[in-house]
Amino acid sequence: MKINFSTPSGFPEFLPGEKRLEQYLMDTIRRVYESYGFTPIETPAVERLEVLQAKGNQGDNIIYGLQPLLPPTRQSERDEAGRGDTGSEARALKFDQTVPLAAYIARHANDLQFPFARYQMDSVFRGERAKDGRYRQFRQCDIDVVGRKELSLLYDAQMPAIIAEIFSQIQIGDFLIRINNRKVLTGFFSSLGVTPDRIKACINIIDTLEKVGVDKVLVGLAAQGLSPERSQQVIDFIKIQGDVDLVLAALNEFAAKLPDADRFKLGIEELTTVINGVRNLGVPDNCYCIDLSIARGLDYYTGTVYETTLIGHEALGSICSGGRYEELVGTFIGESMPGVGISIGLTRLIYRLLKANILQPLAATPTQVMVLNLQEDLMPIYLQVSQQLRQAGINVVTAFDKRPLKKQFALADKQGITFCVVIGTEEAANNRCQLKNMATGEQVEVSIDALANEVKQQLG
Amino acid sequence: MKINFSTPSGFPEFLPGEKRLEQYLMDTIRRVYESYGFTPIETPAVERLEVLQAKGNQGDNIIYGLQPLLPPTRQSERDEAGRGDTGSEARALKFDQTVPLAAYIARHANDLQFPFARYQMDSVFRGERAKDGRYRQFRQCDIDVVGRKELSLLYDAQMPAIIAEIFSQIQIGDFLIRINNRKVLTGFFSSLGVTPDRIKACINIIDTLEKVGVDKVLVGLAAQGLSPERSQQVIDFIKIQGDVDLVLAALNEFAAKLPDADRFKLGIEELTTVINGVRNLGVPDNCYCIDLSIARGLDYYTGTVYETTLIGHEALGSICSGGRYEELVGTFIGESMPGVGISIGLTRLIYRLLKANILQPLAATPTQVMVLNLQEDLMPIYLQVSQQLRQAGINVVTAFDKRPLKKQFALADKQGITFCVVIGTEEAANNRCQLKNMATGEQVEVSIDALANEVKQQLG
Structure with a gap:
């Protein structure tokens, strides 16, 4: 069906x-x-109907009463909730x-x-x-x-x-x-x-x-x-x-x-x-x-x-x-x-x-930084860098799926994520990373220890 | 009734x-x-019943169906909502x-x-x-x-x-x-x-x-x-x-x-x-x-x-x-x-x-400062001081009701409000106020311009 x-x-x-x-x-x-x-x-959300109606029925609108639906295993039963649809036990939204x-x-x-x-x-x-x-x-x-x-x-x-x-x-x-x-x-x-x-x-x-x-x-x-x-x-x-x-x-x-x-x-x-x-x-x-x-x-x-x-x-x-x-x-x-x-x-x-176009939706995610996935063997570093940024109050996703770098950038861009962090073998060996600002297109290399501050500074 | x-x-x-x-x-x-x-x-909160039941009825719990209650003025009517209590239009919480x-x-x-x-x-x-x-x-x-x-x-x-x-x-x-x-x-x-x-x-x-x-x-x-x-x-x-x-x-x-x-x-x-x-x-x-x-x-x-x-x-x-x-x-x-x-x-x-006493309720109000009401004629100053504190990010109530000072302090204390601000004729004339910390009992006199900073400093 x-x-x-x-x-x-x-x-x-x-x-x-x-x-x-x-x-x-x-x-x-x-x-x-x-x-x-x-x-x-x-x-x-639910009150006794008599409470809701104490001051009338809210104009000519419908009030949504509750009708308890017993599961198949309890069809023969009339428990407290089952009695609740009429009389003094009636409840509504x-x-x-x-x-x-x-x-x-x-x-x-x-x-x-x-x-x-x-x-x-x-x-x-x-x-x-x-x-x-x-x-x-x-x-x-x-x-x-x-x-x-x-x-x-x-x-x-x-x-x-x-x-x-x-x-x-x-x-x-x-x-x-x-x-x-x-x-x-x-x-x-x-x-x-x-x-x-x-x-x-x-x-x-x-x-x-x-x-x-x-x-x-x-x-x-x-x-x-x-x-x-x-x-x-x-x-x-x-x-x-x-x-x-x-x-x-x-x-x-x-x-x-x-x-x-x-x-x-x-x-x-x-x-x-x-x-x-x-x-x-x-x-x-x-x-x-x-x-x-x-x-x-x-x-x-x-x-x-x-x-x-x-x-x-x-x-x-x-x-x-x-x-x-x-x-x-x-x-x-x-x-x-x-x-x-x-x-x-x-x-x-x-x-x-x-x-009326007076307000616009925000970005579809609160994520501010995406740590890209270049090499599976560097994942421990990606995870550690992600945690370091989170500890500094920054919202981060780590790219777990191995995809072409271009696709990863595109995914970040599409979601309105401002920063991408790129760490390859060389950067990892030197405790450094590339930080790309997706809004300005600018890319800077910073040490991993300085990354959180750099992101915060660019966020303003 | x-x-x-x-x-x-x-x-x-x-x-x-x-x-x-x-x-x-x-x-x-x-x-x-x-x-x-x-x-x-x-x-x-409301979905079609068929959606909710697509994966069964959530164990043996009751699902709350909606039963639209027509107001007296619309009893004869069967509008869209009225049809919604059975069949494919049935809806539930x-x-x-x-x-x-x-x-x-x-x-x-x-x-x-x-x-x-x-x-x-x-x-x-x-x-x-x-x-x-x-x-x-x-x-x-x-x-x-x-x-x-x-x-x-x-x-x-x-x-x-x-x-x-x-x-x-x-x-x-x-x-x-x-x-x-x-x-x-x-x-x-x-x-x-x-x-x-x-x-x-x-x-x-x-x-x-x-x-x-x-x-x-x-x-x-x-x-x-x-x-x-x-x-x-x-x-x-x-x-x-x-x-x-x-x-x-x-x-x-x-x-x-x-x-x-x-x-x-x-x-x-x-x-x-x-x-x-x-x-x-x-x-x-x-x-x-x-x-x-x-x-x-x-x-x-x-x-x-x-x-x-x-x-x-x-x-x-x-x-x-x-x-x-x-x-x-x-x-x-x-x-x-x-x-x-x-x-x-x-x-x-x-x-x-x-x-289990592992958590305790917070104070009953987010208010951090109560500006007390000593003299009705100073109300414009009380309002202005209150606004000044709010602009600094502090939550404030102004005591509008004229009550004995002792009662005003007691009301602040009972609600867990940390600070009371007292401004009488003399303070008003000198642009100063008394700031009482209800937690420590300490009271200091500060200029009204310095009040927000003093409160923030004491809040830590």
């Missing part, structure tokens, strides 16, 4: 050079997260890292220090409808800080600093972190007299401004019962743009004119605190702005919200988003645990940046 | 200090793997990394360079019966080198060098890598006149020697039709011990005396080549030996096999095992692709080493 060995639809995998790129990005992201004191956690974070905190609350700042870079699973750049398994690189009862707004201010540091380090061009506060939005609509049950609809409508344009937004707002005058105020409001200080001043002006503006003012105050923090953290002015049209679709955000766009590549959508929430993480233990977090959808980001 | 938020049975998770230990071990393992030129890959490696090579054969040396550190899933230290999701750190048609035995020789390097670096005490060759075993039995269909049974019997003792092994061999004289030869054979050269000499003596010893001699030759390679790679003599009782349960090994035991903690079992195989990886494309690999069952290893 012919086996279909392709990956299941929606579960792609990287070639080595792409995987190495992912690892480089993960290392960078992790280093920045840790520089702000975030500690790693990992939750199982996690579809995000927020619900598992809530469960993790509930499970270990007594062993954790608060504010609890953690990062998590696991794969999550969603039965997404197949679309370009949507996957059913993908890695998210999340951070969240969670407090008990309260959490300083300066944690909100750190998030843009972290985003800016990461995207500066990975050098994918200019980016803009757009910051808003949902209380500014909800407070504004409330001051306009929009009833609470309609505020969400209004926010969803203005969230579409960029896509559909002003006219359609006006139609939408009218359908929600806003007078033309009020609707115009909404448009004027979300069009406030420019320098953050100007935007804050404009918001304060608006607030002064509007009735019942307590919530609106609270939002402005929070936003001001966050923006001042971002500034004091030294984030370059051109990296962030206040964008009043940012609402974030997810219902659970209650304060600060973020989106990040790559300048010139706005069609990619937000490459890092997040926000502040009040009622999410404490769910399982019935405690108030405000949190703020951001997420980088790494898998999707890599595929899109590769496709 | 009260939700059971505990992890599902068999799916444990680490506390932050344990997770940091895992990450430290993964970083170390990865660095050693890369120093030998292994390149990372990651295959999806991978239970090892060898079958996925075979599939990966089949999928990308034209994009890979051979010999293809890859490492993979993913989680795999098995419906194991619950036992101490057995998990249903666990991480394996595997390497394999796969050749097209042939593969030098020196790749087999590198494996003990890699194992020795890893376990030396992670400092868990003395270890012994036990090396054998299955051709030595099967060739020996064949020379004794044991028919091929009974060789496997005999190998399984001698594999139990350490557990059940000589007498029971003799009974077992008799049941396989071996005469008392032949059985005694088997015992004499597997009891050959000592210096590798003595063992090889004893094997050659045996081979000279036995009829039809071609396969036996081939095994000895392979073993000799591997041992010479291990020696030439500089692996310390006391780290490895030839152990003729090592057979590895898995059917697919055809040549070199390895097990690694921790001296003084033999009850932990093998902490790193593997071997050479001929017919595994080429399965899907019907090509001969010999390979050799090893696997570290990391999750299990960590739990056992923690339990």
Whole structure:
């Protein structure tokens, strides 16, 4: 029988050079997260279904339940795992890292220090409808800080600093972190007299401004019962743009004119605190702005919200988003645990940046030096030289297969290996070797003892 | 309704200090793997069931099939994912990394360079019966080198060098890598006149020697039709011990005396080549030996096999095992692709080493410095100092919550944060700060510009 060995639809995998790129990005992201004191956690891929569904079914996506398949030798058996596919024992694959974070905190609350700042870079699973750049398994690189009862707004201010540091380090061009506060939005609509049950609809409508344009937004707002005058105020409001200080001043002006503006003012105050923090953290002015049209679709955000766009590549959508929430993480233990977090959808980001030629795969191997095989009888020397380089922190392969020298060079070149070391009878007798730099084509003769240093020097 | 938020049975998770230990071990393992030129890959957690079962059902373990759960809004729908629970679209979670490696090579054969040396550190899933230290999701750190048609035995020789390097670096005490060759075993039995269909049974019997003792092994061999004289030869054979050269000499003596010893001699030759390679790679003599009782349960090994035991903690079992195989990886494309690999069952290893007190969790946070909060009005300075330290590669948290100084120190101490930075009005006015080393209790005053260097120097 012919086996279909392709990956299941929606579960792609990287070639080595792409995987190495992912690892480089993960290392960078992790280093920045840790520089702000975030500690790693990992939750199982599998959780109880009741835990995963505690906050709903993640939109209209499919959750992957587990169906234990007994081996032929155990078909008659119904062990614990076998009972696990329905009822209270039902288990499924996690579809995000927020619900598992809530469960993790509930499970270990007594062993954790608060504010609890953690990062998590696991794969999550969603039965997404197949679309370009949507996957059913993908890695998210999340951070969240969670407090008990309260959490300083300066944690909100750190998030843009972290985003800016990461995207500066990975050098994918200019980016803009757009910051808003949902209380500014909800407070504004409330001051306009929009009833609470309609505020969400209004926010969803203005969230579409960029896509559909002003006219359609006006139609939408009218359908929600806003007078033309009020609707115009909404448009004027979300069009406030420019320098953050100007935007804050404009918001304060608006607030002064509007009735019942307590919530609106609270939002402005929070936003001001966050923006001042971002500034004091030294984030370059051109990296962030206040964008009043940012609402974030997810219902659970209650304060600060973020989106990040790559300048010139706005069609990619937000490459890092997040926000502040009040009622999410404490769910399982019935405690108030405000949190703020951001997420980088790494898998999707890599595929899109590769496709857009903004990132390129790395070399297909981490090998820096190939020690060539000229004569079998010199193999002990090749092995010893290889080990000597490894001890110096250099990644080495020894060519074990006897092939024409030209082929060995070609193999090194094809894999992006920078150096080849050539040792024949004469070199071996004199404890020397030829070092060829495949990038420059230059070849130097050095003593074997000096080889590691020479390689390091040429690597720079 | 009260939700059971505990992890599902068999799916444990680490506390932050344990997770940091895992990450430290993964970083170390990865660095050693890369120093030998292994390149990372990651295959999806989910494969087609027919792929996973191509080589059988992984013993009598349960495979976790996927059962897509449609959200309420899509109950009437049967989309692509919905069809995926039976038949040719059935998908399941991978239970090892060898079958996925075979599939990966089949999928990308034209994009890979051979010999293809890859490492993979993913989680795999098995419906194991619950036992101490057995998990249903666990991480394996595997390497394999796969050749097209042939593969030098020196790749087999590198494996003990890699194992020795890893376990030396992670400092868990003395270890012994036990090396054998299955051709030595099967060739020996064949020379004794044991028919091929009974060789496997005999190998399984001698594999139990350490557990059940000589007498029971003799009974077992008799049941396989071996005469008392032949059985005694088997015992004499597997009891050959000592210096590798003595063992090889004893094997050659045996081979000279036995009829039809071609396969036996081939095994000895392979073993000799591997041992010479291990020696030439500089692996310390006391780290490895030839152990003729090592057979590895898995059917697919055809040549070199390895097990690694921790001296003084033999009850932990093998902490790193593997071997050479001929017919595994080429399965899907019907090509001969010999390979050799090893696997570290990391999750299990960590739990056992923690339990045996051989390893301890790391600090619960990567934070090295906490900048304390004395006065809210100095916050801009605290933020700036924090950023300055981060730019120097130091992990920092800023204390945003205003608490008594004593509590802030206590919080740092409890989390294992080594340094606290104290800046009051006077220090701020003079651009200076107090640096307290929580480990030594010493406190020094330094200028803010010199702070990063002082911290680095004290960290050593």
